Amino acid sequence: MTKKIVLAYSGGLDTSVAIPWLKDKGYDEIIAVCLNVGQPGTDMDFIQKKALEVGASESYAIDAQDEFADKYVAPVIKSNALYEGDYPLVSALSRPLIIDHLVKIAHDHGATAIAHGSTGKGNDQVRFEAAIHALDPDLEIEAPIRDFHWSREEEIDYAKEHNVPVPIGKKSPYSIDCNLWGRANEAGILENPWNQAPDDAWGMSVSPEEAPDEPVFLDLTFEKGLPVAIDGTPMPLATLIKNLNKVAGDNGIGRIDKIENRMVGIKSREVYEAPGAAVIMTAHHELENLTLERDIAHYKPLIEQQITSMIYEAKWITPLFDALMAFVDETQKNVNGVVKMKLYKGNVTAVARKSPNSLYDENLATYTSADSFDQEAAAGFIKLWTLPATVYEQVNHVHSQAKDKVNND
C-alpha cells in the first residue's frame, strides 16, 4: 500500500529538506500544501512549483486569506484577545486553519500522516499537533525539524545531496512568522532582553520617528463587533485589515517588544508588529465602552483572558473554546457604530465615537439642568452598598481602631 503524508510546506529550506527526509523515512508520496494567509511577498506559484521540484508528489497552493480573516481573526477582535495584555496572537491563529486544510487533503488522498515544520521548543508544534489530534487522532504526525538534530551545516549538506536549493548568503539571524494579522520575530540579538530591538528587526512598520508629521484620521465602522468599513467604504475583513496595516504601519503604529511566557514553559523575547490590529482593537474596545452594559463590560474581560490563553495554548478546537465564543458572540449583537481614529507617529487613539446602540445617555450623565438622574436615589444606594463592610468593621474593628483608641483616652 502506498504510504502518503501531507506536509505543511512554506517554501523555505527546512520544509524543503523535509521532503527527501520524509521519503528516506519511508513515505512514498509527499503532498505539499502551502496556504496564503496574507504573509507579504509570498509567490504562491513559485512555492507550489518548488515543492514538486524537490520531490513532492503533489503540491497545493491555497489562498485562504478571507477564511483566515473571517473565521480566525474575527474571534480575536470580538474578544479583545491580547496575550498577556500585549500581543494580538498572530501565529497562533494560522495553525488550526492550516491543519484544517491539511486534514481534509489527507482524507481526500487517503494519507495516513501529517508533517509540520516546527521545532521542539516553540508553541507552534503544540498548535499543529493539537489540531491534528482534534480533527483526526488516527493521523500520524511527523515533525522533521524537531527530529533532525542537525547543525546548520549538516542541513545544508543534506540539502545539497538531495538537490534541494540552498539560499545564498547569510541566514537571517531572526526567526520570523507572518500573516495578514501581523508579524512575529524572535531570536538573534533579541535573545538578550537588555538589547534594544535594532531597526532590521521590524518589517511591517516604520519607526514613530520616521512617520509623517501630520496625523491621519479615519472612521472605522463596526457591525456586530467587527469592522466593516473604512471612512464609510465597506470591504471584506481581510481587505480592511491589509489596508489598515499599510496606513498604520506607515504611521509607526503596532510595534510590540515584550518578554512572554511560552506554553512549553520558558520565557522568550518577542518583537511583534500588528499595525492594523492595533487600530481595530483600540477602536473595538472603545466602541464596547459605549455599547456594552456595565455588568458585561466588567465580566467579559475574564472570558477574554481565558479565550486568549486558549488560543495561545493550542486549544482552538475544544468544546470550552466553542462555549466561550458563544458567550462572546451573544455580547456583540449590539456592538455597532463608528469610531474616529487618529493615527500619528506611533499613537493610535479613539478620539470620537457614536452608535445607534449607545448606552451613553446625555440626559443621565449631564451636569446641566436637563438632568434626569434621580440624585436622591444615591443616598439609599450608598447605604446598602456599604452595609456588609460597615457591619464587618463594627464587629471586627480592623481599620477603625484609631477611633477606639482616641475614645479610650
Add this chain to the structure above:
Amino acid sequence: MTKKIVLAYSGGLDTSVAIPWLKDKGYDEIIAVCLNVGQPGTDMDFIQKKALEVGASESYAIDAQDEFADKYVAPVIKSNALYEGDYPLVSALSRPLIIDHLVKIAHDHGATAIAHGSTGKGNDQVRFEAAIHALDPDLEIEAPIRDFHWSREEEIDYAKEHNVPVPIGKKSPYSIDCNLWGRANEAGILENPWNQAPDDAWGMSVSPEEAPDEPVFLDLTFEKGLPVAIDGTPMPLATLIKNLNKVAGDNGIGRIDKIENRMVGIKSREVYEAPGAAVIMTAHHELENLTLERDIAHYKPLIEQQITSMIYEAKWITPLFDALMAFVDETQKNVNGVVKMKLYKGNVTAVARKSPNSLYDENLATYTSADSFDQEAAAGFIKLWTLPATVYEQVNHVHSQAKDKVNND
C-alpha cells in the same frame, strides 16, 4: 452641647458656600480640612485662611503627598490597576485618604458629623461615604452639594448674601479633579462623545504634535514592585511620580479619552491625564513579564481586575481588599530590576529590561547550540495536554465530522 462637623474643604465656591449652609442647618462649629495630595497650583495657606474667612471655626491644611503616594498609589502600581483597561484611578485614590484624616480630626474634636462636597450623580459621594461608614458608622454625613437643588445663579446669590467670595468671570465648563497621580476632566463639550476633546480640556500634558522631536530615554529602577529611582537616582515615590509627570507630560504622554461606566449606573465621558502613571505602569508590567512565574503572570490579572473595580467602587476599606492586596504583595517580592523607557511624542515604550530575578533563561530560550531545553519532552507534553479534547472529539465529533463524511463516501 456644641454641635461640630468636619468639612472636606477645597477652597472652591461649592465647599465655601457649604460653610454658611451647614451653620444654617444647625452646626455650631465647622472644622474645615484641606489636604494637599499633589493637585498642582494649590496655595494651601490661602485655602486655610479662606475657610476661616467664610466662617469655619477651625481650618487645617495638611500636606499628605507622601502618604498618598506610599499608601494609596503604591497598591495601584503593584496591581497594574487600570479601570476598564484604561484609567489608572486618579480621584478614587484620594477619597479614603481624605476621610481617614477627617475621621481622626472629628474624633479629636468630638465632632459628630462629616461633610463632603460631592454631587449626587458621581462616584465620589460613594467613596467618601463608604470610608466614613467603615471608619465610624456613628458619624452623620452631610452632602450639601447633593442637597442644594440650586441653580448656579441661586448659589451665587446665596454666596453673596453670606459673604462668600464669588469667582470672577465665566465658570469653567469642565469639572476637574487633580492629584499627583493624575487629572480627571468631564462635563461641558465632552458630554457629546462624538466631539473630540478640545485643547483646553487638557492640563498636565502637551499634545504629541507639540512634543519634542527627539526621544527621551530613562531607566526606571524597581524594588518589590515599586519604582525607587530614575536613571539610578533614588527618590521618594511622590517625588518620582512628580518628576515623571513633568518629563512625560512634556512628551505628550498619558492622555486618556474614554467612555466609562460609573458606579451609580450611568456612562460618562471622561478625559484623563496621567503622564507619570503611564511611564510607571508600562515599565512595571514589562518588569513583571520578566520576573513573574507563568502561572502568577496569568492569574494575577484576575485579581487585578477585582482590585481595580473595588478601588473604583468605593471598597478600599474592606476585608476583601485587604486579602487581595495580601495576594499582590506576595507576588511583588521578586519584582526587582531596571526597565529602560523611551518617551517620544505620546509613545511610552519599554525598550530594554534586566533583573537579578529574571526568569528569562537564555540557555532555555535560545535557538543556538547552547540550548539546554529538552526538545524530546515536547512530544509527551503535547499528547497529555491535548488528550481531553481529543477524547471529546472521538466521542462527540463536533469538529471532525468532515472526515466521517469523506469516509462514508
Add this chain to the structure above:
Amino acid sequence: MTKKIVLAYSGGLDTSVAIPWLKDKGYDEIIAVCLNVGQPGTDMDFIQKKALEVGASESYAIDAQDEFADKYVAPVIKSNALYEGDYPLVSALSRPLIIDHLVKIAHDHGATAIAHGSTGKGNDQVRFEAAIHALDPDLEIEAPIRDFHWSREEEIDYAKEHNVPVPIGKKSPYSIDCNLWGRANEAGILENPWNQAPDDAWGMSVSPEEAPDEPVFLDLTFEKGLPVAIDGTPMPLATLIKNLNKVAGDNGIGRIDKIENRMVGIKSREVYEAPGAAVIMTAHHELENLTLERDIAHYKPLIEQQITSMIYEAKWITPLFDALMAFVDETQKNVNGVVKMKLYKGNVTAVARKSPNSLYDENLATYTSADSFDQEAAAGFIKLWTLPATVYEQVNHVHSQAKDKVNND
C-alpha cells in the same frame, strides 16, 4: 382617565389589604394576578374570587407551572446554580416570571403601574422591581407593604374597616415562600442562629429519622442537561420535579439550614427545602463529571457562580445573563445519559452512571493489560508542566533554601 394598576396577588392578608390601600392612593382599577408556580395547597379559584371580593376590578389566576419549570428552573439545573454553594434559588426564580405576566397584562389593559407585596428589607423587592424596570421602565411601581409602616394590629384594624377577611388564630411565626422547586422559611425562632430549626419549620420533607428504613433507587435520564424521565418514564419537567419532591421529601432529603448574605447587605438565617432539586442537581453534576471535557468541567463553575449570583441578585433580565446562558447551553449539548440515584434517610447519592457521550474510556483508565494510555508521554509532560516553577525556584530559592544551607556546611 382611568388609573389602573396590576397587583401581584397571593391571596394572603398583606396583598388583600393592598387592594383598598391602592384605591385610597388613587388607583381606579386594581387588576389582581395570581400565578400558580407549584406552591402546594393553593386553591387558585378561591384566590381569584377573593381578590374580586376585597375590591379588585379584575382577577386572573394563571397556571404557570410548566413555563416556570421550562424557562426558569431549567437554567438552574444546567448551571448547577447553588447560592453560596448551598441553596438552589427558590424564590428568586418566580419573580421574573410573575413580572413577565404582570407587564403583559398591564400592557393589555393600559395599566400604568404594578404593585408587589414585598417588604423593604428582603431580596424580592429588588427582583420584582428589576424585572419591571427591564420590561417597561415607564411603569410606576407601588410597594404597599414596604410603605405601610403599620404594626400587625394596625393592619388588622385597617383590614376590618375595609372588609378584608382576617385569618383566624395566631399568625405563623415564619415567613414562607414556596413553589414547585422548593420552599423558603425564615423569621421567628430561626432568627437566632444558635437555635436549631424546630420541627414546625419544615413543610416539604420528613426528617431523616422519620424516613423509611429501606433505600429507594431510581434512574434519572437526562437529555441536553435536563432530566426527562424517571425510571425510563418520560414526563414534563414540572411533573418530574413534583414527583421527585414527593419521593425525596418522604426520604428526608433536601433540607438546608444556613446563614446567607442577602443582596440588601445583611445576613439572614434561612431554612430551605428542595427535595426534588437535591436529586436532580446531584445527578446532573455527576453526569457532567462523566460527559464534560476537562477544561469545561474546570471552567464552568466560574460561570455558574456568576449565574447564581445574578439570579439571586435580581439580574435575570440582563444581557450578561443571556451571554452566560449562551455559554451554558453550549456546554450541555452532550450532557446525555442515565444516573442511578439512591435515596435513603436524608442521603441522596449517585451510585452509577452511563452515557452515550461518556468521556470515560476504560481502555485509557484501566490498570489492566488492556491499557492504551502512553505511559512514556508522562515524563515529557511533567518536565514542561513544572518548568516555570522550577526555573522560579532556581532563580529565587523560595522553598529550596534548605539545600543551599546544607551544601554550604
Add this chain to the structure above:
Amino acid sequence: MTKKIVLAYSGGLDTSVAIPWLKDKGYDEIIAVCLNVGQPGTDMDFIQKKALEVGASESYAIDAQDEFADKYVAPVIKSNALYEGDYPLVSALSRPLIIDHLVKIAHDHGATAIAHGSTGKGNDQVRFEAAIHALDPDLEIEAPIRDFHWSREEEIDYAKEHNVPVPIGKKSPYSIDCNLWGRANEAGILENPWNQAPDDAWGMSVSPEEAPDEPVFLDLTFEKGLPVAIDGTPMPLATLIKNLNKVAGDNGIGRIDKIENRMVGIKSREVYEAPGAAVIMTAHHELENLTLERDIAHYKPLIEQQITSMIYEAKWITPLFDALMAFVDETQKNVNGVVKMKLYKGNVTAVARKSPNSLYDENLATYTSADSFDQEAAAGFIKLWTLPATVYEQVNHVHSQAKDKVNND
C-alpha cells in the same frame, strides 16, 4: 564515587522490588524512607526493617502526622478545597510532604537521585516529580514502576529471584492510598462506572444503613479557620481529625463515589472516604457563612477553586500557591466560633452556629419591631442597581419587545 538514591518506600511489593531493580540499574546505596501520614494499620517498625531485609543500605521510618495535618491539611480546610466540588484531596497532600523529607535526606547523604513508586498514568508521579524539581532540580528521578513494563507474573518472578517476599493470596483488585485525611480507592470492578461500588471497596466507614439509629451531636470550635476543639476539649489537629474519622465513619459519613478528571488527561472512577473531613469542611463552610463579609464570601470561592486545582495538579510548591494562600490566610483571621454538628446515618449537618465575630445582626435581620434596617434606602438602591440593564433595554429592546408589539396593535 558511591552512587546513592533515596527511595519513597511503602513496604509493599512494588517499592520492595524497586530496591534490587535500582541496584541492577547501578545505584550502590538505596536509602529507603517511609513516612507515617496516618495511614491506618501501618507497622512502621516492620516496614523499616523490611527495607533493610530486601537490600536497602539505610531505612528511615518517620512519624509525620502532625506536620501533615498542620502544614498540608490545614490549607485545605481554610480553602474549602474540594476537587471538582466533591473530593477533599487526600493523596495530593502527602506527596509534597514526602518529597520534602526525601530531598533533605538526599542532601544529608549526598544522594544524587530520588525514586518513587508511581505508575505512568496517575497523578502522583506528577506530584512527586514536581516537588523534586522545585526543591532540587539537579536531583535525578527514577520511577521504577513506570519503567518496569512487567506483568504481575514477571514482577513476582523477579521478586522471588531477588529474595523479596511475595504476599500470599490473591492481590487486592483495588489500588488504595490512605492517610489521616482520607482514603482513595480505584481500579478493579470500579472501572465500569455503571457498577455500584461493592461493600469491600470501603475501608474507613460503615454504610449509612449500618450506622446507629440515634444521631450524634458534637460542637466543633474553630480559631482562625481551623478546628481546635471537640465539645470544648482542645486537641492537636491530627488528633482531632482522627477522632472525627472514627465517630463520623461509624455514622456512615464521608463516602464519595465519582468520575474525576485526572491531570494526565483521562477520566477515572474513584471511591473516596473522608469522614473527618466531611464534618470539618461542612462546619467550616457554615462558620464562614456567619463570619465572612459578603464580598469575601462571594469572591473566595474563585480563589478556592484555583487552590484546589493547583493542589490536585502538583503545584503546591509554586509562587502562585503561596500568593493564593496569603489571600486565604488574610480571610481567616476572624473565622472563630462554634458549630454544632449533627451526625446521623450518612448525614452531616450544621444545625447551630455562634461566633464572637458573627456578622449576623439580629437587629438588622429581624422582622420584629426591633428593626434597625432602613427600609427607605432600598428604593434608591434598586434604582441605581438596575440602571445599567434598564438603559440597555430602553436602547436595545431585547426582552421588552412584547410591549412594543402590543403597543403597535
